[in-house]
Amino acid sequence: MSEMARSVWRYRHFILSSVKNDLKARFARSRLGGLWMVLQPLAQVAIYSLVLSRVMAAKLPGVTNQYAYSIYLMAGMLAWSLFVEIIQRSLNLFVDNGNLMKKIFFPRVCLPFIGVGTALVGNAFLFAATVFIFAIVGHPPTWALLWLPLLVAVNVAFSLGLGLLLGVLNVFVRDVGQIMAVVLQLWFWVTPIVYTAGILGNGFRSIIALNPMYYIVTGFQDVMLYGKAPQLMPLLWTALGSVVLLGLSFIVFRRAAPEMVDVL
Template sequence: MFAPILRYRGLIYAVTLREVKSRYIGSTLGPLWLIVPPIFMVFIYTVIFSQIMRARMPGVDHQYAYSVYLCAGLIAWNLLLELVQRSKGVFLEHSNLIKKSSFPKFILFVPVLLVALLNSVILTLLVLGFMYLSGFPMPPSIAYLAPVLMVVVMLGLVTGALLANLNVFFRDVGQLTDIVFQALFWATPIVYPVGILAEPVQAVLAWSPLYPLIVNAQNSLLGQAVSLQQLLYPFSVSLLVLALAIVLYRRSYADLLDQI
């Protein structure tokens, strides 16, 4: 897998650069738009929820605890969402390149990963910077955010790869994915503490592979208990989705080239 990445590093660099430039071409601020949205997002969640709405996080005695809870969940969620959203249309977006050149098609997912990681790193650094400036305790459990995000990356990429295959044959997949992820957002404890839910509801939500990822991301920044064993469930789901994506791709490869 890594040999083709090294071999086609020029292609990866070109596609990644085009991906970044295409987002901000013609804009006045240009690359500054990489940091303006996350800065605005952190500002909204810290000022609106903590200062105006006076939202508080149960069990954590700090005025910005709820803001950190929100931002921690959004770090994991935004990374997953960007990977899925950008990956689902990768074959259609690069159809001309696929038809004219011969290369391993999974190469096209590497630029998606690089740009998503860049955005995620920027958001994470901004959140950590806010925690430091606001005097929020910087717990050692922050280190656990890294393995959580690694599983998020795997789940997002393989889900995006599966949807990319399906999207070639069923163009409604893109719109349907948007609706499903809107529902998943509210079915995942990102904007509300999971403790306010009844135990039967918590048990139902726990079936989602996103549940342990979001909860452990939040706990890592709040200094609460993090369970790496809980990551085995979304990791196993990722392997299953990966197997489905590979089987579908191999069986539909010839038709895929015709459809794009």
């Protein structure tokens, strides 16, 4: 692991330039460019808000802002969009870069960090737009936002750990990408983003409690909507599990890397 960390540090300029080139290629010939990273999730929030705001607004105790449900949604979507972006990029990371891996010598461990870097840039734009919209609707930022770096770090660790394992597996079994497209849709609905966990029965709530994204999303909502610290003990266990998963994924990646190049 220390050797992989040193490789990432030595090739940090390669990673940064690759992130920059990836963003340029993603929005080439697009008039709105990087704004699409913000407009797409905000459009989804607007749709859910229009459909469910009157039903769900009363389910948010302790909040008097008439746009409380929209704020709740945006906070949840900020966490979820980062998770999905990293998962989706990690799934096809090695398949899409197969020729690059064969023709150019560089530490293969750089590829996951390029994907994470691109996802973080997009999420930063979405965060800036979210805070700006919050201020417009009368919900200015609070000191609780200082908890966000921790929440983002846990989110990235869990997303990259899971995504890297799936990405390695997808090299050998291409059905993994198709299956995960369905799994992510189901996962979205067992995470309290559109609804609140308080409206659920005890049985379903116990199932959701097994979902690591539940604690990450709830942390974002606590910080951004309620202006309070996230629940630290559940978040701590989620963080520990994410670090273990991340370490395991890098071990699997390191052992599978030589075979991956041959398969690709």
